[in-house]
Amino acid sequence: MSDEERRDSLADQAAAWIPPWERPTPPTPRTETEPEPAADAEPVGAPSAEAAPEPSVDLGGKRPSEGPNSSKIYPPGETAGESAGEPEAIRRAVEPVRVAEDAVGGDVRPAEPEGQSGVGVPGKRGRRRPAPEPEPAPVLDDAELRGALEAILLVVDQPVSELTLAQVLEQSPERIGPMLDEIAAGYTAAGHGFELRRAAGGWRLYTRPEYATYVERFVLEGQSVRLTQAALETLAVIAYKQPVTRSRISAIRGVNCDGVIRTLVSRGLVEECGTEADSGAFLYRTTTMFLEKLGLNSVDDLPPLAPFLPDDVEELADATR
CATH class of the missing domain: 1.10.10.10 (Winged helix-like DNA-binding domain superfamily/Winged helix DNA-binding domain)
Structure with missing residues (x-):
């Protein structure tokens, strides 16, 4: 059957279709006690003479909610909910979802409340929100970085590596090494009684060798700790x-x-x-x-x-x- 013949056949079927509320109700068997109806009385459920003539239906009468491949025909102005006897409130609630289904051509669920993504809820589809990116650590200027390194080196009891210092200060390791070299050179140029020296894979403050006699006198207090x-x-x-x-x-x-x-x-x-x-x-x-x-x-x-x-x-x- 060609497309034109199929459209003619559908149009004929639509023209001959009668809505459920206009169809005649079959006569109820009369009992012996019921009086016979008058000859001029209209049968119950018969269409009124003032009823509007049935409008013609063309191919535009197909409901969007039936999808592009549906062959069910509704008259203009009628919805699937009305023909199935759905209440008006249900029809109004379902109609936006049906229109959305036809727009995307698939299963569409009602929009979720704001702030809920549907993740982890069975039967719901939702877009996973990306995790918020951590805020980058503030970049310290040279003066503040120098002071922070000096403060840490004063309290360490063993050499600390450049990587550990970079992790603690949340700074790039490429800045730590040159800054430590600059601090060490500054102590040497200023003639302090201590120096910053690399030892055992890390950095630590040490007293200068020329002041070792005074340091030994203070620390040892006459005790001999020499090895045999x-x-x-x-x-x-x-x-x-x-x-x-x-x-x-x-x-x-x-x-x-x-x-x-x-x-x-x-x-x-x-x-x-x-x-x-x-x-x-x-x-x-x-x-x-x-x-x-x-x-x-x-x-x-x-x-x-x-x-x-x-x-x-x-x-x-x-x-x-």
């Missing part, structure tokens, strides 16, 4: 051979070093760092405190041993074998 010769030799072996086992240290020194190693561990200068794969013996290395006491940034800054070795070291090594 055996402890110094053992500490030197660990520093240059780390990680190293006890047996290796004893072999280098030629004596048992268990007691000396325990002393160094209790002083915080040496620590265990695992076990040897072959023998399972404990390995020892120097600590961060060791670097702080010597004012070194890492063990790579230790002075080379070659200038301190005797000229006949090979002969001495052969003699001990």
Whole structure:
């Protein structure tokens, strides 16, 4: 069937369609007690003579709520809710939703109240609101950044890294390093009794070597905290051979070093760092405190041993074998 024949057929069906409220009501069976109706009485439900003639319906009578593929026809001015007997209040509430459904061609739900996105509510569609972006940290000027770094360095009890300072101050790490160098150069140029020095992978304030005598007099108060010769030799072996086992240290020194190693561990200068794969013996290395006491940034800054070795070291090594 062509499109033109289909439109003619639909138009004929629409022209012959009678609304439900205008259709004649079938006669009710009369009982013996009911009187017969008068001959000129109009049947119940029959259309009145004053009723308006049924308007013709063309293809424009299709309801938007039926969608583009619907074949149901309504007369102009009639809604689906009226033909189905829906109350007027329900029809008015549903009609905007039906119009919206036809506009988007899919399932549309009523608009949600303001401030609700429908996220996490079953059966609701909603656009997830993006999380608010955190406000960027204020950029400190050079004077304020310098003061903040000096205040932190005065209270630290061990060297602090540039990354830690950048995280605490919420500033770029690229600004921290140059500013610390500038502060250190300023202390040196001003001739202060302290200096800012890099040590053990971080930065810390130290007293200047030329004032060490006064500092020792104040701190030690006559107490001797010097290490014994055996402890110094053992500490030197660990520093240059780390990680190293006890047996290796004893072999280098030629004596048992268990007691000396325990002393160094209790002083915080040496620590265990695992076990040897072959023998399972404990390995020892120097600590961060060791670097702080010597004012070194890492063990790579230790002075080379070659200038301190005797000229006949090979002969001495052969003699001990």
